[in-house]
Amino acid sequence: MASAAAGSRKSAAPEQEPSAKKRRYALESVDKYEQLDVIGEGTFGVVIKARDRRTGNNVALKKFHGVPDFDAVRIEAACQHACRGHPSIAEVKDVVADAKTGDIFLVMELLGNSLRDEIPYARPEHMVRTMMRQLVGAANKMHASHVIHRDIKPENILISGFGMLKLCDFGSATFVNPPGKPYDECRIGTLPYTSPEQLAGKHCYGPAVDMWALGCIMGELLTGAPLFGGDVTEEELHADLSKNLGDIIDELRFEVLPELSPAAGEFFSGLLAFDPEKRMTVAEALNHRWFAEDAKKAEFAGL
Template sequence: MTTLTQLDPLPESLPFEIISKTIGRGAYAAVKKGRSAQGVFAAKFIHKQHALERGRISPRQLKFEVELHKLSSGHGNLIAFYGWGEDDVWLWIAMEFADGGDLFDKIEADVGVSEDVAQFYFAQLVSGLAWMHGKGVAHRDLKPENILLDGNGNLKIADFGLAVLFQYQGKYRESTSVCGSPPYVAPEVIAGKYRADSVDIWSCGVVLFTLLVGNTPWDEPTSRSAEFEMYLESGGRPTYDPWPSVPLEALSLLRGMMALDPKARFTLERVRDHPWFTKPNPHLARNGLCINGVNLATKMMENLHVDFTKAPFSSRSRHQLDDSSRMASTQPVISARAPATDVDFAWERPHHHMFASQPTEAQQEFDSQTLWASLAEDPTMSQFALQPHLSVSLTQNARHFRDICPAQRLTRFFSSYSFRQILPILSSALHRMGIIIAPFKPSDYEDANTETWISVRTEDRRRCPLRGDIIVERLAQDMLQVTFSKNVGDPLQWRRFFKEVTVLSKEAVFTGYGQRVGPSGAAATQV
């Protein structure tokens, strides 16, 4: 398949150095790490022709994204804007690199986070949004994929592609564009006439609900959603799960933020005056930043759990496997109802390695032992323990949030199996989940193979698009890493998918109990 980057190479005369492959992808944009004399940053490259053809985004609208991001920059909970440039093919934006990764990659599906962690991140989200609204700018696409973290665990609002100027010189203007992600969008957006600052508040409410319970309240705020209809019929007091698990004070706040009538909906001022919002938080410093990133990260990591004793989730029929191109999770849904569609090109595949470089043949035997031993101090392995818990030595040696919650994806596991052994296991797991899988190529099973990709195109339990890749790659002679990389869809739904495949493939999964599983399924070499 011809890739977009093969058709149109990135500009040769950039005012900075590109130091990574693609770390984020989209139908017409890619994000790479850049470096200049001022340090490391993220560089978003937008292909102007494809933005127009695929997203109906004109060059003028792209410039508007630049201007609104620049206008909004200057707050600690917003991705900082550094600069931009363009040529005949590309427009690029240099911005802050969020080296703490995705927030919602670190949240357990159907569980959420503790109330104090939810309040901490909600406070930072509201703080950043208040700054934007003070500049007259509304985001219009607040959702998990656009909420990132820095290396100390502080929240960063990202992606200003759907931002709009809702207030100028004291005058308000209504928006009419139907845009956003269905589970997070406000009802009036679908009607096509709304105040953009008010829909941001609704989306914030959905984000808070998702933080607290690990699930969105509905798939879309329309009569097509039975859950949304029950929310309306109960006057914002539904009794079905998971609503009863929401703390009462937070539930009061949620009802105010998700009032159906925009005129009755809470303003940001009312949100910040609410008792649940104003109560002291152990993670929040007076300056609005995280007090202790290590403590926060430890609490979040110990909340993640893959339970091998629990039966897998019920089978789903609306799954299929596909070798088609992929879109990034940050790609906005142009219509709040329209499903994501495939595109006929793909960005270069990003790195997913846990380690900086692939071992050479001469290093493999030594590196194999080193890599297996290193997993004893890998915080991501705690999610496979019977009782998730981080070692004292790890937490004592950690200095930053990212030392406990790394930026790389947490939806991954390690195995001592070979490609020939693990691929049939993954295939069987997907088949049991109702996923149609194309036969692997003979080269996928070869001992000398270094990487195999399985592209997944499916729907989640809410019938929303869920797409990504399962990447099986060799880190050493007897060590494989299996990474579940989401491209489209809700990250919590993707984590459910990861957990189900992992449980169904448990015979091949290294769990970190001081041993790894051998080819026969019995315990093998001590680490």
């Protein structure tokens, strides 16, 4: 009788499971959008320019390669949606599906080129300060929303028609764990922008990984080339940073970038502190004198 009861319980589960899945995975049709041109492609899939048939507005559809992991798509959309409303974060509008193929699409605002397309030359300090203020603002919104991006790099920063920078691609993003709770992944993201603690294989980290990546981007904007990476392994890069980070930053500040202001040098060094506990937080960055001095100049000029 016990076996019969167990068999009865097992047979009841499949009758409930399909309806539960249907509620969870029910998505509107991608047919709401007229697909126009492929405008980008990466390891995740492709980005397609499309037109919303209801409004006539153009949007971007992020289509994932292969059989999509709906949980991963859901987390990506949830992290990006949690940061909605910030002018320097790309807006995710919807998640839709193709009923025939099973493809899942993120619907996002349509933007221009990535910062990678525009970066191969050194920029003056005042221009870098304007760009970094936008990126630090985006990080502030993310961290206040308990989200860490984990893959901030020039390819994931798009430029709007008005020249504004917009952080996008939250495919590696996650909600912040409580202190001491490890993440499943440690070395996630792109090598030249990966923090020392992640390179060391630590699974307990936090928003400081995004601040490191912003420091790497600041250096790249100032010099026109990536600061780290190249033809090295993760272990080799970590060893190099462990031994030589101070010398690398000093060489950049005093030999490559001799005209960099003291405030900018402080800001740069603060973002690239090897120890995440000593690394500049987003709140410290927003209140740093590098930004404050610029605001005072604008106020004095009546801007």
